[in-house]
Amino acid sequence: MNIILLSGGSGKRLWPLSNDIRSKQFIKIFKKPNTDASASPNANNPAGQKAAAFADDTYESMLQRVYRQIKAADPEATVTLATGKSQVSAIHNQLGEGVGISVEPCRRDTFPAIALATAYLHDVKGIPADEAVVVCPVDPYVDEGYFAALHQLWELAQQGTANLVLMGIHPTYPSEKYGYIIPETKDTVAKVSTFKEKPDAATARQYIDQGGLWNGGVFAYKISYVLERARQLLAYTDYADLFSRYDTLTKISFDYAVVEHEPDIAVMRFTGEWKDLGTWNTLTEAMEENVLGDARLNETCRNVHVLNELGIPILAMGLQDVVIAASSEGILVADKEQSSYIKPFVDAIDQQVMFAEKSWGQYQVLDAEENSMTIKVTLNSGHRMNYHSHDKRDEVWTVVSGKGRTIVDGMEQPVKAGDVITMAAGCKHTVIADTKLQLIEVQLGNDISVNDKHKYELEI
């Protein structure tokens, strides 16, 4: 099976755990299967041990969960992430360097993105044009049955059942959040009669009576089919050409470019578990435990979830139907229903990014003053930063754990805990981690900005 996972969106709806550069699919909130349940703390016991931290290896992200599930269902699956540049580091950090990534040079809506990823599969990965591919968002919360269904979807496309084969999700309630697919019959696989936009609840009920299904954005096609559409609409010749011209492409959705013009579409009914974890309300429903991170709830709390990425304890008393989420970006305390209206409030918070996962590890802002910033940098073993310089700030590194090497203006030297490295503005520098390495970076200058950075090639 070939599968393209669409990894999009900046996702402010799960603030403060998601932000402009950490999308919700990267938050580690799901307990991995087969991890030791006896280590689970009793959240109601004030004297109890604090819960496992987020950094703990017993938790995985939506991305890691779905990737693990695909590989379990089909170890031979070719998985390609279709995403923007800003997510590449986090994807490599969470899935390793081996995963296929079709990087969109900029955002150009779903048709260019799917066309580019399909071209990547064919031209870069060498998948024959007559093979089918399944496109699926990266963030549904699903069980094994879903992946078996994806495989069936792929086989239907492979067999030429239709030019496009969609997954239709059997509705569990008359939702106003989804578009609906109306099939010609109520058979498991049927021709699509028509598509409907997000309805009100009464209309949704009518659709469901007609056998209507939720459109979860999951579909399959033969590679040749989408490449042909790309040839017509984007003058596609090959992947490299499409990639280089990407910023000139018109923004157009896959629905508008392809689906609306295609008479030969089938839909496969899926009745298994499928959840869209887009808000705190739905996300916390999928959590196995009420507490992630260091938090205590007193005995009068009811239906309270706490997700605490900070290194300080949270105490919740006498709350009902509340979610508390804390990270170095901020703290949310919300009634669960109300939490779905979060977006305009987060948009109004003008804030620098305080935490980021990079391909080499992660950084966290510890303190920001007018003319200085203090940052904790964690490099994974065997990784290094880009070789870079800044125009307008000096930096001081104090290594607090691990071993590695620094290169400063071409001079390499070994470093270990306790070593201090000072770098004036303009000086080129990097650090290479021979073991996991942590350092405290103090930035000093009148105009500290993430954009003040020049990158250089480094031969080592």
Added chain:
Amino acid sequence: MNIILLSGGSGKRLWPLSNDIRSKQFIKIFKKPNTDASASPNANNPAGQKAAAFADDTYESMLQRVYRQIKAADPEATVTLATGKSQVSAIHNQLGEGVGISVEPCRRDTFPAIALATAYLHDVKGIPADEAVVVCPVDPYVDEGYFAALHQLWELAQQGTANLVLMGIHPTYPSEKYGYIIPETKDTVAKVSTFKEKPDAATARQYIDQGGLWNGGVFAYKISYVLERARQLLAYTDYADLFSRYDTLTKISFDYAVVEHEPDIAVMRFTGEWKDLGTWNTLTEAMEENVLGDARLNETCRNVHVLNELGIPILAMGLQDVVIAASSEGILVADKEQSSYIKPFVDAIDQQVMFAEKSWGQYQVLDAEENSMTIKVTLNSGHRMNYHSHDKRDEVWTVVSGKGRTIVDGMEQPVKAGDVITMAAGCKHTVIADTKLQLIEVQLGNDISVNDKHKYELEI
């Protein structure tokens, strides 16, 4: 007027803003009078400016408020704080170096503490033995009328109305939290008939019908009176002797040692505003604004108070009757009624102190790892740390703002933003702030502890 302010207690009931070394009276939560109200943010406006930070000069602590009120009511008042060693730095930081402090070498209950402070007034400050003194807790929330009443109380004692003159607070409801004073008559000043322990509500109602008054722990006496009792009970000869023998004194309360044996006690009825801000519930009632620090409440929040000392925003949505308090010690989210049951939960949180006010400024823990701690140190202009060394840790200072001088193993050198100073274990060091000075301190070692500290004299 001579006044002794009793500044006690570690106060975990207002966690996380109060802790083992920061008592509730030091938290800056009250808006100073005559500060610009137009700068006040609209907490319900998501696009509104963030509220003033705690560090802002427009806020004052309970201690600062009561001290300012005393000085406004009587600019000539001699104010002495009776307190333990751990509060001396914070008191000097908040009130300046000029305030009188009677430091208890250890905790020995209220009679030794009051005797020591009275001896301090007489023997150190030179107040004549026939002058009266008023004793008052540091943390009532009161207006000007209270201080006028304190002055009347002082005059009554000065005139010899009785050996002890108590303030009796006119009860506003049949509280079970206070002891009651039953006067012989309902006159403004009356002889005390008897004292009653904290009653149940029905009994409290009976006391109030009899003209009973709350005992708020406020009383006045002539210095000679308490010194005479100290002579009898503690073999007092002078302040220095009492101070040096303080740890050998028996723990005994002022009530038990003095009040219960004294037939000549008067009480003065006080009918003005008086609040005991001992819990989040009562404290938030006294706040002028719902938000202190960076927080936004959406329009569905009702009776929500947020006190945020952290440098990151808090967003509250759809909450009712909730207090949110956040500091570098932790985060409390509590139903206001429930918040009064906080103590056992806080006792169970085994935590290092993350923030402290010192006589020279303050420090804040930014990060704690197994073998390192990162701390932000702020020195007030003209102040310096103790000259000290550590056995088991190295330290690195990176100055991030301001100017000053470091002394390391006797060597003095000027420092400014960007300078880095490394200090190996065993090395003696201090920093002197010529302007307000901030530095990032990285501590490195296998056994980092606040107790690993040797202090030295420094001649400068």
